[in-house]
Amino acid sequence: MRGATPVADVAVIGAGSSGLAVLKALREQGVVAECFERGSHVGGLWRYENDSGFSAAYASLRTNVSRLRMQYPSFPMPAEYGDFPHHSEMAAYLDAYARAFGLHAAIWFGVTVERLERERDGGWRLVFGDGSVRRFRAAVIATGVFWQPKLPAYSGSFAGEVSHAHAYRSSEPFANRRVLVVGAGQSAAEIAVEISRVAERTFMSVRAGVHVLPRWIGSAPYDADDVEPRNRLPWRVLNTIYRRRVERELGSPPASWPRPARRLLEGIPIVSSELLPAVHRGDILVRPAIAQLVGDRVRFADGSEEVVDRIIYATGYRISLPLLPPSLLSVDGRNVPLYRRMVPPDLQDLFFAGFVDAPGGLLPVVEAQARWIGAVLTGRLRLPEHAQLWRAIDRAERRTRQRFPGEGTRSIRCDPHAYRRLLISDLRRARFRRQARSGAAAEASDCVARNRALWEQQSDAYQKRHGRQLEAHGGCAWGAWRIPEAELRILGDIAGLDVLELGCGAARWSVALARSGARPVGLDISARQLEHARRVMADAGVDFPLIEANAERVPLPDERFDIIFSDHGAFSVADPRRLAPECARLLRSGGLLAFSKISPLYDLAYDRSRARVGRRLRNGYFDLGRLERNGTADFQLGYGAWITLFRSSGFEIEDLIELRPPADARTSFELAPLDWARRWPVENVWRLRRRARKQRPSRQRVPYA
Numbered sequence: 001m002r003g004a005t006p007v008a009d010v011a012v013i014g015a016g017s018s019g020l021a022v023l024k025a026l027r028e029q030g031v032v033a034e035c036f037e038r039g040s041h042v043g044g045l046w047r048y049e050n051d052s053g054f055s056a057a058y059a060s061l062r063t064n065v066s067r068l069r070m071q072y073p074s075f076p077m078p079a080e081y082g083d084f085p086h087h088s089e090m091a092a093y094l095d096a097y098a099r100a101f102g103l104h105a106a107i108w109f110g111v112t113v114e115r116l117e118r119e120r121d122g123g124w125r126l127v128f129g130d131g132s133v134r135r136f137r138a139a140v141i142a143t144g145v146f147w148q149p150k151l152p153a154y155s156g157s158f159a160g161e162v163s164h165a166h167a168y169r170s171s172e173p174f175a176n177r178r179v180l181v182v183g184a185g186q187s188a189a190e191i192a193v194e195i196s197r198v199a200e201r202t203f204m205s206v207r208a209g210v211h212v213l214p215r216w217i218g219s220a221p222y223d224a225d226d227v228e229p230r231n232r233l234p235w236r237v238l239n240t241i242y243r244r245r246v247e248r249e250l251g252s253p254p255a256s257w258p259r260p261a262r263r264l265l266e267g268i269p270i271v272s273s274e275l276l277p278a279v280h281r282g283d284i285l286v287r288p289a290i291a292q293l294v295g296d297r298v299r300f301a302d303g304s305e306e307v308v309d310r311i312i313y314a315t316g317y318r319i320s321l322p323l324l325p326p327s328l329l330s331v332d333g334r335n336v337p338l339y340r341r342m343v344p345p346d347l348q349d350l351f352f353a354g355f356v357d358a359p360g361g362l363l364p365v366v367e368a369q370a371r372w373i374g375a376v377l378t379g380r381l382r383l384p385e386h387a388q389l390w391r392a393i394d395r396a397e398r399r400t401r402q403r404f405p406g407e408g409t410r411s412i413r414c415d416p417h418a419y420r421r422l423l424i425s426d427l428r429r430a431r432f433r434r435q436a437r438s439g440a441a442a443e444a445s446d447c448v449a450r451n452r453a454l455w456e457q458q459s460d461a462y463q464k465r466h467g468r469q470l471e472a473h474g475g476c477a478w479g480a481w482r483i484p485e486a487e488l489r490i491l492g493d494i495a496g497l498d499v500l501e502l503g504c505g506a507a508r509w510s511v512a513l514a515r516s517g518a519r520p521v522g523l524d525i526s527a528r529q530l531e532h533a534r535r536v537m538a539d540a541g542v543d544f545p546l547i548e549a550n551a552e553r554v555p556l557p558d559e560r561f562d563i564i565f566s567d568h569g570a571f572s573v574a575d576p577r578r579l580a581p582e583c584a585r586l587l588r589s590g591g592l593l594a595f596s597k598i599s600p601l602y603d604l605a606y607d608r609s610r611a612r613v614g615r616r617l618r619n620g621y622f623d624l625g626r627l628e629r630n631g632t633a634d635f636q637l638g639y640g641a642w643i644t645l646f647r648s649s650g651f652e653i654e655d656l657i658e659l660r661p662p663a664d665a666r667t668s669f670e671l672a673p674l675d676w677a678r679r680w681p682v683e684n685v686w687r688l689r690r691r692a693r694k695q696r697p698s699r700q701r702v703p704y705a
Helices: 017-028 087-100 186-196 235-250 275-281 362-377 386-393 398-403 416-436 448-470 508-515 527-540 576-586 600-604 639-649 674-679
Strands: 010-013 033-037 107-109 113-118 124-128 133-136 138-141 156-158 161-164 178-182 201-205 284-287 290-295 297-300 305-307 310-313 350-352 498-502 519-524 546-548 561-567 587-598 626-629 632-635 651-659 683-690
Touching: 010 017, 010 124, 010 133, 017 033, 017 087, 017 362, 124 138, 178 186, 178 305, 186 201, 186 275, 186 284, 201 297, 235 398, 275 284, 362 416, 398 416, 448 527, 498 508, 498 576, 508 519, 508 527, 519 527, 527 546, 561 576, 576 587, 576 639, 639 651, 639 683
Parallel strands: 010 033, 010 138, 033 107, 138 350, 156 290, 161 310, 178 201, 178 310, 201 284, 498 519, 498 561, 519 546, 561 587
Antiparallel strands: 113 124, 124 133, 290 297, 297 305, 587 683, 626 632, 651 683
């Protein structure tokens, strides 16, 4: 990590299924994040023989949740993966997800984060394996919970070989051996079945009864009906329905299989169509808990003994937080005190993604978590007061309490559907609060919806007609006649600076700035315009965040940028009385605001009845304000009103450049004849500097007629 520059607000640690979902959500919400992955690929535990050392995937591993329940809601899995995808297909799917949303460029591979250190004034220092340090305002730990093997301790000693399921890859090393698999979880069941095909004898030590579900009930995956609204049926009814279906499919369990103490859907069941038939046939011999290890034998709780060559402990994993000192966050078994299973109450700029153990697909859960984290980081969702955080932690969703009656309220175990509904409810309230925060004015100018609809409709035609013109001078040129930035030097040296383009369209400006070393973010109100931007970015081989949002209410934190600019973008179609204070909020002290737009003189000479500019004044100077032009609502002020607005918003005026095209200029835009533009200014560029921040910029209203 030496030589890296601080380009992000948020650090995401881990590029498995949780880290990728967080990275995608943060990018979509305009939060610039970097991800640090110990391994050389995305995929986490689904990457077979992952060089991160964390994956426990074995050669035959398939999901125990069906494809439709496992996939990210925003990114369907290919149907050819079948009902239960293989680990290689899961790894390919996660890689495709990262590529589809442009995440690879934000991931540092082969980088080890050694520890997180709390900054005194908030934020985090990441200390890397090479000794380098980076600072971030927030961090997301997405390393998962299934990587630190938990090994039991028994009296006595064992003369054979011992391993944990984390190290298991295939059954070949166990051929013709007497093998004991300890545990009654998913891995224990699958490993025991696989080894029983080649071992001399396979034993399975089961301490307590666990329900077993078949992978298929009839011709459908067992979880085909685990969808809304069916999974909201009363708990007793739901258990009765599934119990009858499972009994029809599997029949009566073997006499040697311990009878579970709880109902079918309580706890986390084993999903296997092969385990109980193997026990019925005698291929797997079930034994109770281990009492003692006696050389080459194992003594069980019922007094019986078996000669054993190998023991595989499929005894689960210990939740480990090596990145944090215990004084910051303590773990007690499966209990981690996290608000919404993500936020420590005393560390509200630290988030945990994927720290859940739920009987169902993890990916829909972590995608909801990711959106929730993004909403908190952008300020759309506010965390409750400290005491309320703790009260919420000590309550669990009603369905979670029913599903895990033996777990504490702080357990990572939860009902996935109830938990997702809770997060989605939070997000809905966040949207409502944002819209209602200060009445109708808080949402946007009333022209926003109309301008968005117009650009959605006209975007393709606009890019087809003007795309080549906009590419002039590598995309770095101002106004309709594309006067080069290299000639005007309005933005200056942008290398290493955080830049926001408001009304980016196809983002050709931002692409050019990224190539010159800037860290741009493109914002536009039109989803269709941003589709063109993604194409331009892909063609150029660059990658940076794109945000679909109204420039009057940007979903980004204060003091985020060094430069904000707009070339006939947001300052043409957004209300400047809202836009100027918003830019002041987003800029750091001393930051630059530069934007081009139609000049007031042009609007004074514009003949609305003929939709063209003339050679005499037709409109009143003091009547400037909101103007209707070409189906959009544009905004214009007189020079005095512009100056008043800038000063009240916290800006000093550095320059006003009136653009004059050269005598041989050509343009695809129909603003004015060239001879008109060479006699009078059609466009001008304001160049402003953010004053040192003393207080929140005023939203003083500039009077419009």
